[in-house]
Amino acid sequence: MERRRFLGGAAAVAAAPVLTARPEVADTAAGQAAALRLSTTAYRRLDGSTPSRDLVEAVRGHLRLIQTVAQNANVTARARLAAVASEAASLAGWLYWDMGDTGSARTWYGSAIKAARSAGDPLLTAYQSGSLAQFEAHAGNGVEALNRARKARRALGDNAPPVADAWLSSVEALGHAAAGDRRAADKALVVSRAAAEALPEDPPPWPWVFTFSPEKVAAARVTCGARLGLADWVLSEDVEALVTGHAKQRALLALDIAAGHLAAGRVEAAFALAGRALDAGLQYRSGRIVERAREVRRSLTTTSPPKVMRNFDERLHDVHL
Numbered sequence: 001m002e003r004r005r006f007l008g009g010a011a012a013v014a015a016a017p018v019l020t021a022r023p024e025v026a027d028t029a030a031g032q033a034a035a036l037r038l039s040t041t042a043y044r045r046l047d048g049s050t051p052s053r054d055l056v057e058a059v060r061g062h063l064r065l066i067q068t069v070a071q072n073a074n075v076t077a078r079a080r081l082a083a084v085a086s087e088a089a090s091l092a093g094w095l096y097w098d099m100g101d102t103g104s105a106r107t108w109y110g111s112a113i114k115a116a117r118s119a120g121d122p123l124l125t126a127y128q129s130g131s132l133a134q135f136e137a138h139a140g141n142g143v144e145a146l147n148r149a150r151k152a153r154r155a156l157g158d159n160a161p162p163v164a165d166a167w168l169s170s171v172e173a174l175g176h177a178a179a180g181d182r183r184a185a186d187k188a189l190v191v192s193r194a195a196a197e198a199l200p201e202d203p204p205p206w207p208w209v210f211t212f213s214p215e216k217v218a219a220a221r222v223t224c225g226a227r228l229g230l231a232d233w234v235l236s237e238d239v240e241a242l243v244t245g246h247a248k249q250r251a252l253l254a255l256d257i258a259a260g261h262l263a264a265g266r267v268e269a270a271f272a273l274a275g276r277a278l279d280a281g282l283q284y285r286s287g288r289i290v291e292r293a294r295e296v297r298r299s300l301t302t303t304s305p306p307k308v309m310r311n312f313d314e315r316l317h318d319v320h321l
Helices: 002-019 028-047 052-071 075-099 102-119 122-138 142-156 162-178 182-197 214-228 231-241 247-263 267-283 287-298 307-317
Strands: none
Touching: 028 052, 028 075, 052 075, 075 102, 075 122, 075 287, 102 122, 122 142, 122 162, 142 162, 162 182, 162 214, 182 214, 214 231, 214 247, 231 247, 247 267, 247 287, 267 287, 267 307, 287 307
16 A cells, blocks of 8 residues: 555656646646646656556556546547546556466556547557557567558558558568568568658657657567567667666566577577576566566577576576566
8 A cells, every 4th residue: 555655646746747737727627637647747757767567557547537527527528538538547557467467468458548548549449459560569469469560551641640651560570570571571571670760859749648759669679589580680670779668678688698598509699698687577577578588598408508597597497477
C-alpha cells in the first residue's frame, strides 16, 4: 500500500508543472481528460527507471479512476476519456509485457484498441493496433503481427502522418523476421529507414510519445537479425542501436546483440554481454529480459561451456520472475 501511495504521489509531482501551465482549460470534462492524460504521461516516464512490478498497480488504479470519471460524463466527454483510457491500457499492456505476463499484456493491448475505436480516433486506433502487432512479432507470431499491422494501415487510411509509415514499416519488418522471411524484412527496414531520415525535426504528433529516428530502425534491424540468425545484420548496427531507449530496452537490445555474437561463433563475447543485460533484468525484476536471456542461452548447446557461460548458467538457475 505504501509503495502504491508513493508512486501515485510521484506521478502527481511529475504532472504538476504541466497542470499549472494549462489555465486555459476551463471546461470540466476537458480539464479532467487533460489531467488524466498527464498522469498517464508521468507513469510512462517512470517506466524507464522503475520496475514494472512496482508501477503496474498504480496504473491499474489510474485506469479505474478513468473508468469512474467516464461513467459520470456526457457522450462527448466519454469519447475524449475513451482516448485517455486507450493510452493508459496500452501502458498497462507494456508493463505486463515487461513483467513477462504475455497473456495479460495481450488483453490490455486489446482493450487499448477497443477504447481507441470507442473514441472514434483512427490515428489512435492505428497506433494501438501497431503496438499489438509489435508485441506479437516479439512473441514470434509473425503472421498475427503482419495481420495487425495491416489493420493499423487500414485504420490510418490516406492521411497517415509520416511517422506512422516509418514506424509501421519497422513493425512489419519485425513481423517478417518472426515469420522467417529475410527478404521481406530487409525491404521493410529499408523503407522504414528512408522514411525516418525524411521525418521533420518537429515533435511527432500524438499519440506517438517518443521520436522515431534512424537509430530506432537500427534497433529493429538488430532484433530482426537476432531472430533470423544473421550476425552481419546484428553486428553492423549494434553501436547505433544501443543509443536508443531506456535501460530496460537497451538490455533487450544487448541480448539481441549477444545472439548475433553467438551466430558469429563468439561465445565468450556473447555471454559477457548477456551477463550485463541480465544484471539490468534482475535490477528491474523484468520477466521479459530474464526470459530473453534464457532464450539466448537455449540457442547454444555445448558439452564444454566456457567459464563465462557456466557463470551465466549459475546466475539464471535461481531466478524466478
